[in-house]
Amino acid sequence: xxxxxxxxxxxxxxxxxxxxxxxxxxxxxxxxxxxxxxxxxxxxxxxxxxxxxxxxxxxxxxxxxxxxxxxxxxxxxxxxxxxxxxxxxxxxxxxxxxxxxxxxxxxxxxxxxxxxxxxxxxxxxxxxxxxxxxxxxxxxxxxxxxxxxxxxxxxxxxxxx
Amino acid sequence: xxxxxxxxxxxxxxxxxxxxxxxxxxxxxxxxxxxxxxxxxxxxxxxxxxxxxxxxxxxxxxxxxxxxxxxxxxxxxxxxxxxx
Numbered sequence: 001x002x003x004x005x006x007x008x009x010x011x012x013x014x015x016x017x018x019x020x021x022x023x024x025x026x027x028x029x030x031x032x033x034x035x036x037x038x039x040x041x042x043x044x045x046x047x048x049x050x051x052x053x054x055x056x057x058x059x060x061x062x063x064x065x066x067x068x069x070x071x072x073x074x075x076x077x078x079x080x081x082x083x084x085x086x087x088x089x090x091x092x093x094x095x096x097x098x099x100x101x102x103x104x105x106x107x108x109x110x111x112x113x114x115x116x117x118x119x120x121x122x123x124x125x126x127x128x129x130x131x132x133x134x135x136x137x138x139x140x141x142x143x144x145x146x147x148x149x150x151x152x153x154x155x156x157x158x159x160x161x
Numbered sequence: 162x163x164x165x166x167x168x169x170x171x172x173x174x175x176x177x178x179x180x181x182x183x184x185x186x187x188x189x190x191x192x193x194x195x196x197x198x199x200x201x202x203x204x205x206x207x208x209x210x211x212x213x214x215x216x217x218x219x220x221x222x223x224x225x226x227x228x229x230x231x232x233x234x235x236x237x238x239x240x241x242x243x244x245x
Contacts, residue, residue: 012203015201015203015204016201016203016204016207020207020210021210022210022213023206023207023210026206026209026210026225027203027206050203054202067229068226068227068229069202069205069225069226069227069228069229070225070226071206072222073222132196151201
C-alpha cells in the first residue's frame with residue numbers, strides 16, 4: 001500500500017503560520033516538537049514531519065476506511081531528514097522524504113521492500129475514485145491503488161508497479 | 162446560541178480557508194471541510210484554533226478527531242458550550 005504528500009514551501013509559507021499559538025501542539029507530539037525546536041531550519045522540519053504524517057494517513061485511511069483528523073496519533077519516528085517511519089494505532093508506515101528548496105515530498109509504504117516497486121510518473125490510464133480514494137486501471141491488470149498529491153505548483157503520483 | 166447562529170459563526174470562521182466557493186455558498190450540515198470546501202488539511206488546525214478562540218472553548222484531541230465536517234463541528238461546539 002502507498003501514500004504520498006507534497007508540500008509547496010512557498011505556498012505553505014503563505015497559507016499557514018506554524019508559529020501561531022497552539023498550532024504545533026495540535027499537530028505534533030512532544031517528541032516531534034523537540035525535533036522542530038532543535039532543527040537548524042524549524043520551518044523545513046515542520047513540513048517534513050507534516051508530509052510524513054499526511055502520506056502515512058493516506059495509507060491508514062485506505063486500510064481502515066476511517067476518516068479522522070488525527071495528526072498527533074500519527075507519530076513520526078525520525079531516522080534522518082530523508083527517512084523514518086510513522087506509527088499509528090499499532091501500524092507502521094515507512095517513509096522516504098525528498099527535500100528541495102521549493103518542495104518537500106514524502107512517500108509512505110507498508111513494507112520497506114515496496115520502495116523499490118514505486119512508479120512516480122503520471123499514469124496514462126484512467127484514474128477513478130471509490131469513496132474519494134483514487135485507483136488506476138493499467139492495461140489488462142486489475143485496478144491498482146494510486147496516491148495523488150497536489151499542492152501549489154506541484155503534483156505527484158505514486159503507484160506500485 | 163441557536164443552531165443558525167452557530168452555523169453563521171462557523172461559516173465566518175472557515176471562509177478564509179475554503180478553496181471551493183460554490184460548496185461554501187451551498188454549505189449545509191453535511192458539508193465536508195476537506196472533500197467539499199477543499200480546505201487544506203494543515204489549515205484545518207487553523208479552523209480548530211479559530212473555533213476555540215471565537216467560542217472560547219477548548220477542543221481536545223478526542224473531539225478534534227471528528228472535526229471533518231460541519232455537522233461534527235456543530236456537535237462539538239454545542240457540547241463544549243453546554244459544559245461551560
